[in-house]
Amino acid sequence: MTKHILLMEGPDAKGLIYQVVKVLFKNECNIIRQDEYVSPSGQFFMRTEFEGSDELNPENILQELRSVVSNKEIKFRTNPKKKKDIVILCTKEHHCLSDLITRYHFQELEANVLAVISNYDILEPYVSKFGIPFHTVSHVGLSREAHENAIIDVIKPYKPEYLVLAKYMRILTPGFVNQFHERIINIHHSFLPAFIGANPYKQAYERGVKIIGATAHFVNNDLDDGPIIAQDIKKVSHRFTAKDMSREGKDVEKTVLTKALKLVFNDRVFIHDNRTIIL
Numbered sequence: 001m002t003k004h005i006l007l008m009e010g011p012d013a014k015g016l017i018y019q020v021v022k023v024l025f026k027n028e029c030n031i032i033r034q035d036e037y038v039s040p041s042g043q044f045f046m047r048t049e050f051e052g053s054d055e056l057n058p059e060n061i062l063q064e065l066r067s068v069v070s071n072k073e074i075k076f077r078t079n080p081k082k083k084k085d086i087v088i089l090c091t092k093e094h095h096c097l098s099d100l101i102t103r104y105h106f107q108e109l110e111a112n113v114l115a116v117i118s119n120y121d122i123l124e125p126y127v128s129k130f131g132i133p134f135h136t137v138s139h140v141g142l143s144r145e146a147h148e149n150a151i152i153d154v155i156k157p158y159k160p161e162y163l164v165l166a167k168y169m170r171i172l173t174p175g176f177v178n179q180f181h182e183r184i185i186n187i188h189h190s191f192l193p194a195f196i197g198a199n200p201y202k203q204a205y206e207r208g209v210k211i212i213g214a215t216a217h218f219v220n221n222d223l224d225d226g227p228i229i230a231q232d233i234k235k236v237s238h239r240f241t242a243k244d245m246s247r248e249g250k251d252v253e254k255t256v257l258t259k260a261l262k263l264v265f266n267d268r269v270f271i272h273d274n275r276t277i278i279l
Helices: 016-026 058-068 094-105 124-128 143-160 176-180 198-207 242-265
Strands: 001-009 030-038 044-053 075-080 086-089 111-118 134-136 162-165 182-190 209-220 228-235 269-272 275-278
Touching: 001 058, 001 269, 016 030, 016 044, 016 058, 044 269, 058 075, 086 094, 086 143, 086 209, 094 111, 094 124, 094 143, 111 182, 143 176, 143 269, 162 242, 182 242, 209 242, 228 242, 228 275
Parallel strands: 086 111, 086 162, 111 134, 162 182
Antiparallel strands: 001 044, 001 075, 030 044, 182 209, 209 228, 269 275
8 A cells, every 4th residue: 555645725615525535435545644724714725644555546536636626726736655855955054954964864854865065065074974965066256146056057956856954044046946936945043033134143132032943934035034834942041142042042943944844744734825834
């Protein structure tokens, strides 16, 4: 038996769950888990994890669902339940990258790390120990667009499903983001929407905050304003310097990024109106 995930979203209507269950039953599939949500605006979201024979063609399931559901605004898609292929981008900081690679090495990441790309070669010795290709694409002497085009040339042969920004400290242009629409995940070192941009711990220290946090989100064309996937916080006090906050915040960043990636890689995240629905 092969496991699959069926994702469905669109205007709510009577009988939607019934139609899905009916089609899966007709194809001798077994539903393992099913979650659904209807937003206040009447938008329906459903995630169904099911298993069928190894000969089952998921595309046939989709065609049948589209034929029995009259509202053509409702979207269906299926994904095999498998590890996602990813490429990681980083700069100089190691904490998020090393955490991901360690989890990958011990098969806890639910993803295949195809390569790591950086604009510096500082982290290459560490990454190479795990047999993961490391590409240094320097930004020195290049325009932002030229640098990003060079990165895209490195990424394309890997055909990743997602890009993970593990403390990649460069702002991406709309041209780059649009090539990987809703497939770039970033970890930001603050509890967004507070303290966007650079030096958030310095900003937090100057404001005398009592909590610091981290936010994992999809990247869009607005700085640190993409749909939020996961967040967490840690309490601090007036005794903390900006450096103390930065040190403590790194642990939160690792935890939040890992949590977000687990949700995304398990196809539990829908994006709707710059928000996420997590089932």
